[in-house]
Amino acid sequence: MIEIKDLHKSYKMGSNSLHVLKGLNFSIAEGELVAIMGSSGSGKSTLLNILGMLDEADSGTYDLDGVPIKNLNETKAAKYRNRFLGFIFQSFNLINYKSAMENVALPLYYQKVPRKEREEKALKYLAQVGLKEWAGHLPNELSGGQKQRVAIARALAAEPKVLMADEPTGALDSKTSYEVMDLIQKINDEGNTILVVTHEEDIAHMCKRIVHLKDGVIVEDKKVEQVRAAQYVK
Amino acid sequence: MFNRDRWKEILEVLTSNWFRTVLTAFGVFWGIFILILLLSAGKGLENGIMQDFGDISTNTMFMWSRSTTKSYKGLPKGRSFLFKVEDVQSIRDNVPELKFISPRNQLGDFNGANNVVRGIKTGAYNVYGDYPEISKQDPMTMTSGRFLNYNDIKEKRKIAIIGEGVRAGLYDKDEEVLGSFIKIQGVNFMVVGTYKKKSNDGDGEEGQKQIFVPFTTFSQAFNRGNDVGWMAITANDGTSITSLKDKIMGVVKESHKVHPDDQRAVGHFDLYEQFQRVQSLFGALRFIAYFVGILVLLSGIIGVSNIMLIVVKERTKEIGIRRALGEDPWSIKLQILMESIFLTIISGMAGITLGALFIYGVNTLLDISGPVDMFVNPSVSLGVVVGALIILIFSGLLAGFIPAQSAIKVRPIDALRTE
Ligand SMILES: Nc1ncnc2c1ncn2[C@@H]1O[C@H](COP(=O)(O)OP(=O)(O)O)[C@@H](O)[C@H]1O
Ligand SMILES: [Mg+2]
Numbered sequence: 269m270i271e272i273k274d275l276h277k278s279y280k281m282g283s284n285s286l287h288v289l290k291g292l293n294f295s296i297a298e299g300e301l302v303a304i305m306g307s308s309g310s311g312k313s314t315l316l317n318i319l320g321m322l323d324e325a326d327s328g329t330y331d332l333d334g335v336p337i338k339n340l341n342e343t344k345a346a347k348y349r350n351r352f353l354g355f356i357f358q359s360f361n362l363i364n365y366k367s368a369m370e371n372v373a374l375p376l377y378y379q380k381v382p383r384k385e386r387e388e389k390a391l392k393y394l395a396q397v398g399l400k401e402w403a404g405h406l407p408n409e410l411s412g413g414q415k416q417r418v419a420i421a422r423a424l425a426a427e428p429k430v431l432m433a434d435e436p437t438g439a440l441d442s443k444t445s446y447e448v449m450d451l452i453q454k455i456n457d458e459g460n461t462i463l464v465v466t467h468e469e470d471i472a473h474m475c476k477r478i479v480h481l482k483d484g485v486i487v488e489d490k491k492v493e494q495v496r497a498a499q500y501v502k
Numbered sequence: 503m504f505n506r507d508r509w510k511e512i513l514e515v516l517t518s519n520w521f522r523t524v525l526t527a528f529g530v531f532w533g534i535f536i537l538i539l540l541l542s543a544g545k546g547l548e549n550g551i552m553q554d555f556g557d558i559s560t561n562t563m564f565m566w567s568r569s570t571t572k573s574y575k576g577l578p579k580g581r582s583f584l585f586k587v588e589d590v591q592s593i594r595d596n597v598p599e600l601k602f603i604s605p606r607n608q609l610g611d612f613n614g615a616n617n618v619v620r621g622i623k624t625g626a627y628n629v630y631g632d633y634p635e636i637s638k639q640d641p642m643t644m645t646s647g648r649f650l651n652y653n654d655i656k657e658k659r660k661i662a663i664i665g666e667g668v669r670a671g672l673y674d675k676d677e678e679v680l681g682s683f684i685k686i687q688g689v690n691f692m693v694v695g696t697y698k699k700k701s702n703d704g705d706g707e708e709g710q711k712q713i714f715v716p717f718t719t720f721s722q723a724f725n726r727g728n729d730v731g732w733m734a735i736t737a738n739d740g741t742s743i744t745s746l747k748d749k750i751m752g753v754v755k756e757s758h759k760v761h762p763d764d765q766r767a768v769g770h771f772d773l774y775e776q777f778q779r780v781q782s783l784f785g786a787l788r789f790i791a792y793f794v795g796i797l798v799l800l801s802g803i804i805g806v807s808n809i810m811l812i813v814v815k816e817r818t819k820e821i822g823i824r825r826a827l828g829e830d831p832w833s834i835k836l837q838i839l840m841e842s843i844f845l846t847i848i849s850g851m852a853g854i855t856l857g858a859l860f861i862y863g864v865n866t867l868l869d870i871s872g873p874v875d876m877f878v879n880p881s882v883s884l885g886v887v888v889g890a891l892i893i894l895i896f897s898g899l900l901a902g903f904i905p906a907q908s909a910i911k912v913r914p915i916d917a918l919r920t921e
Binding site: 317320322323342343346347348349350351355357361362363364365374375377378379383422426 | 506507514515518819820822823824825826827828829830831832833910913914915918
């Protein structure tokens with residue numbers, strides 16, 4: 269599903285440049301649940317942004333579902349993001365003057381799906397994350413965990429090939445974190461490919477594979493026995 | 503572009519901070535309001551002054567003789583002379599671009615003594631000896647009977663056409679006017695027509711208190727011989743009388759042995775020149791109205807642009823989210839532009855509407871309080887309103903352009919950075 273080869277990225281800051289990604293290689297198959305682990309500043313978000321087509325690598329190749337991702341203009345990148353990817357952010361990034369349902373329907377709106385169909389789908393995914401009754405509420409009427417579940421529903425709405433989550437539990441307490449991870453695991457159980465960026469060991473071990481990043485290189489890439497989050501959720 | 507969600511979003515954004523939206527809108531509102539008011543005030547003044555010109559043919563000059571100020575061909579200066587009937591023909595021969603040349607003689611003047619008698623009633627009126635063409639140079643509406651014709655001239659008929667003001671002064675309300683006789687300085691004339699005309703002297707009273715009789719009859723009855731008091735001369739359309747007047751005066755100077763450089767021997771009043779002067783004054787007024795109005799409007803537009811920039815700044819993160827979710831940058835640009843145009847048009851329409859109401863109010867007040875000198879029916883034409891709308895759409899585009907540009911300049915990752 270995802271294949272990167274010799275990916276490099278550095279940030280220019282004035283005269284000196286910061287080499288953040290120093291030649292990464294890996295591939296992710298369909299249906300995997302991969303954690304990208306590493307301490308703060310190790311380049312996890314940078315990697316995820318490149319995979320998410322929000323940023324571009326300096327060199328190396330990136331193929332998504334067989335499509336080479338290269339030299340995209342903004343219009344095309346937006347279109348690819350919309351069709352192929354679903355994002356989940358640490359700070360939820362819901363649009364605060366739109367209701368939960370409208371937020372979930374947003375990616376479908378950009379696909380020009382008709383209003384009625386859009387709303388039906390949005391309700392379906394809200395139901396899947398257990399928030400059907402909250403469809404008409406604004407984000408500031410929801411708790412942190414609920415917000416993240418709305419964000420997950422939104423990421424699912426466009427039925428993307430890959431879900432990308434950057435520290436999805438970073439802003440949540442541990443109980444809510446496990447609830448969110450439980451949801452992510454269930455979505456993965458249905459065959460969705462998911463990437464989770466985290467610096468927390470316990471969250472990483474709830475995935476099926478851990479790619480360990482340190483100082484811009486992959487120091488470890490291993491399959492793990494998945495810890496089910498459900499056991500911590502009462 | 504015109505789908506429901508787009509409009510819903512525009513309304514959501516604009517209503518999320520009512521106070522700010524209204525303040526922003528006020529700038530544009532005020533600009534258009536001022537523009538409309540200035541234009542309509544200018545129009546009111548124009549209408550007022552144009553009414554003072556009446557229906558008079560504006561491509562006309564009046565010419566009369568005075569006394570010479572230069573000696574010439576053995577004749578001394580200070581000599582007075584009068585135009586003659588023959589001058590009309592020689593002007594006609596020498597200046598072919600003229601439409602009408604009306605020689606005129608006149609009895610009485612504004613505060614003159616009573617010169618017209620009918621039975622026991624008397625009055626002081628201006629009496630003119632005229633040719634039929636005068637009715638085309640100084641148009642009037644016949645309210646009964648007819649005006650002068652060439653048979654009257656040829657046969658020196660003793661007939662008169664009187665103004666409605668004369669009729670009111672000399673006749674009872676229901677009295678038959680046509681066929682009755684009036685005595686002008688002892689000479690009887692039969693009334694064959696009555697007229698009314700638009701004023702060319704402010705209140706319009708004086709214009710109705712005139713009596714027209716055939717030129718030839720006048721000359722004979724009041725012993726004017728071949729003399730001509732003054733002339734009203736109109737040029738063909740497309741040629742201004744101003745460009746012909748030196749030539750015309752040259753002709754009469756020549757035939758009366760007046761020095762060609764004697765500027766004061768022939769008096770004249772060039773209506774066309776005056777009219778042009780007034781016209782260019784209105785042009786200047788309109789220019790000032792547009793200039794001031796558009797400057798005020800411009801500051802309103804800058805206000806909108808500024809606020810839109812702030813709105814875009816505030817919404818940087820939202821725009822980043824939307825772009826991460828796959829919204830086309832063009833769609834975002836369009837959104838900002840439409841918000842800006844919408845805001846501009848709505849506030850502009852409010853300005854136009856209130857301006858129109860204000861003008862309507864002023865007109866009603868003018869109607870109630872009676873006419874005001876030199877100010878009639880202030881108004882703006884539909885053309886101006888349509889023009890203002892086009893200016894508004896353009897302004898909205900202009901105001902939204904920079905903010906829209908800045909909205910898509912931010913990269914989504916920068917917008918979404920958590921810190
Ligand atoms: N836009 C940027 N400009 C300059 N330096 C950046 C930028 N984004 C990230 N960095 C730097 O790159 C390094 C990796 O950042 P990041 O990928 O966000 O790490 P992580 O997500 O693992 O904490 C950090 O040192 C960070 O300061
Ligand atoms: Mg990070």
